[in-house]
Amino acid sequence: MQNVIYELNSPKLDSLGVPLKLELTPHTRYYYQVIVTTDANETVQSEVCWFETAKLAEEWSADWIGIEENDSIHPEFLKRFSISKKISQARLYICGLGVFEAQINGKKVGNDVMAPFINDYKEHIQYCTYDVTEHLSEKNEILVQLGKGWYMGHFGLTNVAYGMKTFGLIAEVYIQYEDGSVEVIGTDESWNYRGSVFEKTCIYDGETQNYLLWDGKENPWRSAKRIDALATLVERYSPGLHDMESLSVKDVIHTPAGENVLDFGQNFAGVVECTQQIPKGTTMKWEFGEVLQDGNFYHENYRTAKSEFVYTSDGCDRTIRPKFTFFGFRYVKVSGLEEVDGSCFTGKAIYSEMDRTGEIETGNVKINRLHENVVWGLKSNFIDMPTDCPQRDERLGWTGDAQVFCRTAGYLMDTRSFYAKFIRDLRSDQMRNNGKAAIYLPNEFPGLCASVWSDIATFLPDMLYDYYGSKDMLACHYPLMKDWVDCIRREDQNRGEKHLWDFGFQFGDWLALDGATEQSTFGATDSGYIASVYYYASTSYVAKAAKVLGYEEAKEYEQLAESIKTAILDEYFTTSGRIAVDTQTGYLVALKFGIYRDKNKMIEALRTRIKKDCYRIKGGFVGATMMNTVLADCGMEDLAYDFLFFEGFPGWLYAVNLGATTIWERWNSILPDGKISGTGMNSLNHYSYGSVMEFVYRHSMGLIPVEPGFKKVCLAPKPDVRMGYFKGSFDSAAGRYVSQWEIKKNGVLSFHIEIPFGCEAEVVLPEQEAKVLPAGSYDFEIMTKRDYLALYSGTTPVERLLDNPKAVEILDKYLPGYIASIDRNDLEAMNKSIVDQRTRAMLFRQPTESYEKAIEEISKIHV
Structure with missing residues (x-):
């Protein structure tokens, strides 16, 4: 490791009260382990925690530089320098605000886009480090272009600009020579700047590049201006953000309105690259949309977001693409060209760097499409933070969406680094707001919190521990968890400690279909009941974490959880076990979190409720997102499969049948006639309802973690003839699991499972005794009393x-x-x-x- 100054953010270390020395060792990509020892060389504390760091042992030698106050330009900064000795190693340390792209000798540095990404702007901003050894030669030129990004552009529900109305740059090229000497080329007034080709850079509205902007105008290089520091800098903790996949144009549509529209065949988030030659003086415009209407281009559901890219050509051949924004789209309307050559256009899907972990293939093409829709919903909304949507004038890190989807995401991708970044930002914001966890990030409403949404503070760390099994990571996240529960507890104590969270603002069962109308935002389930149940769940997760970590306060939170549970039972349940909240969501959250007097009575009551609801989904972001998993967890996989395979409204296959390639915000975002159902809040790329895939991995595949990190699992696949066959794999933290099944024509159930080295599985097959098996590959064929080939029964509607x-x-x-x-x-x-x-x-x-x-x-x- 380099000689680095560490400013430790860990109250536990400060409280030890003994002479300390610190040994810092790499632990994971974004964590370091802090081993604290006494002078007697006895280990006192070992934990993994976040820390803030300065770049090197000495402070930055570089200055923040900017432009003159009256310059209304997008600047590009230039520095030329020579090297006369042989280089051992060279790095570029850089932060440009709002967002930057750096080139050395005409070659882009790194592969990141929109660095330094999304930050907790009130606290700090990340700087990036790149190895530039291979970029340097005898004579060098470093060029840095800046765009507005999230920091300077209008962003969020209130169109806030987090930063000053000026661009800024700080950078150092740190060169180590073979003779042992070091040279630093840092930003100062010797750097020059001028106006770039960018006229507009905006997350929502898009980008304008004008290569004739300075024709006939003076645009000389001028000396950069030294400015006050724009932000506290911290070492980068965002995972890689760059082009991850390429998509070709599936069709060039000539619409009834006379438009040229590119169809990429897939809704996704990213940009488009174009290699078509554009004559000098031609202005080409791209507009982005998710759906056609009457065969014509449409994007009114983007609300105020213009979502466009405008390019004025100087006649030079180049790869044309936006640099400082991204779009959510399937269709691109191209105007300004006499002819559009679709082969010259390529879609570039942008999302945070993550390894794919879960794969599924079934004999049902619609379920396969649904699975891919969920995967693309994740990709489109995992752009440095888990957003709600990637296209309209929002794109915010809504914590409710992240909370309901995180366990599904953990099956699909290795989300450790991605969520670690999000949790760090959550914690940073929480520490400024007296324990309150935000409803979205970056937080425009400090102090505003709500159940389900803010409960991300406990649900996400608990998921990460279950899926990846790291006690060190759990210890790092524990303060976030504890402070959130303590925050609710304080507010409850202030009004007499009823052990209920039936006060304050709540979203409730957002977008549920049992509200006043099917287009209502609030569902029928009592929001105080929902909030109280989630208060119980969060408290239980804190107690669980404290017990795992060996903290004495575990007992305190176990007792608090029991008090909350008792209060909920007293307030919302009769003594015989009936619940006063007679909604699908009311039953589902009770069963999920174990709040009932009689479980069997609750299960039967839920079956009755669903029957009364004519086997239609009624829940929203709370109920519908957990419904299938809870049903199957409680032995009602028959109903879970019925909902999964239902092809009408509301249902997952309704959207598939209408050509959806991602998950919609509303069940009927598109009506059966192809018309969009409204524009006020109607995203066609919203992953929340994609949470149904947790049911598919957990019950169709049958893979349930029993010990943290999938070291031990329950493998209990539940076949359904409508699936055809099932092939699933999951690369867990402990290794690769495989679960496959098929219902043969003679009614025999055939299973194939694989358990990774060092792991074991409790295998539960239909109508068979459970057996614990060690690592290995196994095949089973069984005949059951139940006819698994049967499509219907006497109870089929x-x-x-x-x-x-x-x-x-x-x-x-x-x-x-x-x-x-x-x-x-x-x-x-x-x-x-x-x-x-x-x-x-x-x-x-x-x-x-x-x-x-x-x-x-x-x-x-x-x-």
Whole structure:
């Protein structure tokens, strides 16, 4: 390691009260382990924590530089220097605000885009370090271009500009020569600047590059101006952010309105590159959208975001692309050109650098598409922080979306570094706000918090421990967790400590379909009930973390959690176990977090509620996102699969059938006729409802962590004939798990599982005794009493039966007139089963035996 000054951010170290010496060793990519020892060489404390660092043992020798106050330009800074000795190693330390791109001798430094990324701007800004040894030669020229980015441009719900209205740059080229000497070329007044080709750089509105901007105008190089420091600098902790995938144009559409529109076939976040030759003086404009309307380009759901790229050509050949913004899109309208050559355009998907961990393939093409939609939703919204959407005038790090999706994300990608960055920003903001966790980052509303959203402070660290098994990481995150629960506790104590969180602002079950209307933002589930349950869950996670870490306060939080649970039972449950909150979400959160007097009674009540709701999803960001997983966790995978495979509104396959390539914000973001359902809050790339994939990995694949880091798992795959077959793999922190199954034509269930070295799995196959198996590869074939090839049973709603000609034929045979008597617009009647109708046999003048025969034959219908 280099000689680095560390400013430790760890109150525990300060409280030891003994002579200390610090040994700093690399622990993970973004953490360092701090081993504290006494003079007697006894280890007192070993923990992993964040720390702030200055760049080198000496302070920055470079100055912050900027431009004259009256210069309304996007600057580019230049420094020329020569080297006469042989180089051993060279690094560039740099921070440019709002965002920067650096070149040395015409070659881009690093592969990052929009560095220094998204920061906790009120606290610090990251600087980046790049190895530039291979960039340097005898004579050198470093050029740095700046854009506004999140820091200077309008951003957020209040269009805040976090920084000053001026650009700024600080940089040092740190050169070590083979003779042992060191030279530093730092920013100062010897650097020059001039106006660049950029006229506009904005996250929401896009970018304008004008290569004729300075034709006929003076644009001389001028001396840079030394300015006051714009920010406290910290070493970079964001993972890599750059082009991750390339997408070709699938079609060039000539619309009825006479537009030329590129279709990339996939909604994603990123930019477009163009190599088509553009004549001098031609201005080409790109506009970005997610959907066509009446065959024409459309992006009114972007609200005020212009989302455009404008390029004026000087006639020179170059790869044309935006540098300081990104877009969410599938379609690009190209104007200003006589002809558009689609082969010259390439989409570049940008997202934070993460390894793919989960892969799924099934025999159902719609489920495969749904899985890919969820993956693309993650990619599109993991741009340095987990955002809600990548396209409209928002793109914020909403903590509620991140919380409900984090366990799904952990199956799809290795999210450790990405979430570590997000948690660091959460903690930094929390420490300024007396323990309150933000509803989104960067935080424009300091002190505003809400359940489910702010509970990211405990839910995300708990997920990271379960998935990756690092006690050191958990110890680092523990203050965030504890301070959040203590914050709620203080506010409750201030009003008499009722052990309920039934006060203050809440989002409740956001966008639930049981609100006043299906377009309402607030659902019917009591928000105080939801908040109190999440208060209990967060407190339980703190108690769990404290116990894992060996902290004495574990008992205190266990007792607090029990007090909260008791208060919830007293307030919202009868003594016999019925719940006063009779909504899908009300039951689901109770079952998920174990708050009930009688679990079986809760499960049956949920089944009844779903039946009363005509087997339609009613929950929102709270209920619907957890629904399938909770159902299957409680032995109701039959219902979970019914919801997964439902193709109408509201359902996951509804969007797939309408051509969705990502997850929508609303179930009916697009109506059946292809029209968008509204523009006020309607993103077609919103990953929250993609949380259904946790159910697919956890129950279809059957992979559930039993010990942290997947060292020991439960492998309990749950086949369903509608899936066709299933092939799943997951590269866990402990190794690669594989789970595959198939229902053969003779009804035999075939399973293949693989358990990585050093791990073990409790394997639970249908109707079989559980067995614990060590690492290895295993194959099983079993015959069960249940007919897994059967599509239907006597309890199947008639709505599903009417989709199958064989089932219709059987109903007509044994229950003549029954189908004709059903009003297809009567949702309640359509969701009655044959068993339900059997109780009314006298009303239809049908003998009971007819129902029994119909059930028997319908139960034999196979794929």
